[in-house]
Amino acid sequence: MSLWKDFLENRNRETFKCHNYFPVYERHFASWKNRSLVFMEIGVDKGGSLQMWQRYFGPMAKIIGIDINPECKKLEQPGIFIRIGDQSSPEFLQSVIDEFGAPDIVLDDGSHHMKHISATFNYLYPKQHKNALYMVEDLCTCYWEEYGGGIDRQESFITITKNLIDSLNADHSRGAITPDSFTRQTFAIACYDGIIVFEKGDVWRKECCRTGGKPAHGFRSLLKKIFSGTR
Numbered sequence: 001m002s003l004w005k006d007f008l009e010n011r012n013r014e015t016f017k018c019h020n021y022f023p024v025y026e027r028h029f030a031s032w033k034n035r036s037l038v039f040m041e042i043g044v045d046k047g048g049s050l051q052m053w054q055r056y057f058g059p060m061a062k063i064i065g066i067d068i069n070p071e072c073k074k075l076e077q078p079g080i081f082i083r084i085g086d087q088s089s090p091e092f093l094q095s096v097i098d099e100f101g102a103p104d105i106v107l108d109d110g111s112h113h114m115k116h117i118s119a120t121f122n123y124l125y126p127k128q129h130k131n132a133l134y135m136v137e138d139l140c141t142c143y144w145e146e147y148g149g150g151i152d153r154q155e156s157f158i159t160i161t162k163n164l165i166d167s168l169n170a171d172h173s174r175g176a177i178t179p180d181s182f183t184r185q186t187f188a189i190a191c192y193d194g195i196i197v198f199e200k201g202d203v204w205r206k207e208c209c210r211t212g213g214k215p216a217h218g219f220r221s222l223l224k225k226i227f228s229g230t231r
């Protein structure tokens with residue numbers, strides 16, 4: 001069953017997601033189904049999304065929900081672990097990592113406040129392993145003042161991401177931007193309406209080369225030597 005169908009037919013706990021997010025979830029999450037996985041969603045609320053993720057990822061997934069509201073703890077059930085704390089607290093986030101390991105996937109659907117989104121990202125992203133995913137949703141708030149947003153505002157997570165796109169490309173900037181750990185640990189940044197996804201990757205080969213066409217004479221004689229055993 002597709003996640004979209006599961007969401008529409010949900011008669012379990014309540015969840016609140018935007019329709020256009022589902023193709024994004026499927027695009028980035030599908031290859032993680034039925035694997036042993038630590039999936040962390042920031043923002044539990046009524047608990048419906050945690051149940052949806054459990055149905056989607058399958059029995060080997062550990063679904064971790066974190067929320068500042070202590071009431072959410074009651075929504076724990078087998079395979080769904082809920083920890084109570086502030087998403088912007090490094091001590092709290094570290095305690096969750098100590099207990100479950102670094103998450104393979106983070107989905108930030110928490111306070112949606114700029115300072116929380118970046119504090120959580122800055123702490124968790126470097127701790128995730130090299131093929132992990134980090135997704136932030138409801139980034140409409142990047143344009144809303146009451147969430148610390150605003151067009152081109154330095155604190156806006158959209159502005160921060162625009163700068164991270166430069167960091168991803170730092171190797172081509174002719175020294176203008178110093179490559180950093182983000183440059184070295186990031187494979188892709190995908191931007192959608194309301195969602196940004198960071199795909200980690202250990203991208204260690206970036207040289208460009210031409211292949212095909214007619215082999216050069218020297219190369220041809222080298223191949224001959226190799227195959228005739230004279231080398």
Ligand SMILES: C[S@@+](CC[C@H](N)C(=O)[O-])C[C@H]1O[C@@H](n2cnc3c(N)ncnc32)[C@H](O)[C@@H]1O
Binds near residue numbers: 066
């Ligand atoms: C949008 S709701 C989560 C919805 C849920 N993920 C779903 O899809 O059904 C946001 C949740 O974030 C929690 N929250 C707000 N500020 C937080 C913070 N600083 N740290 C952790 N959770 C926070 C709220 O208590 C609320 O339950």
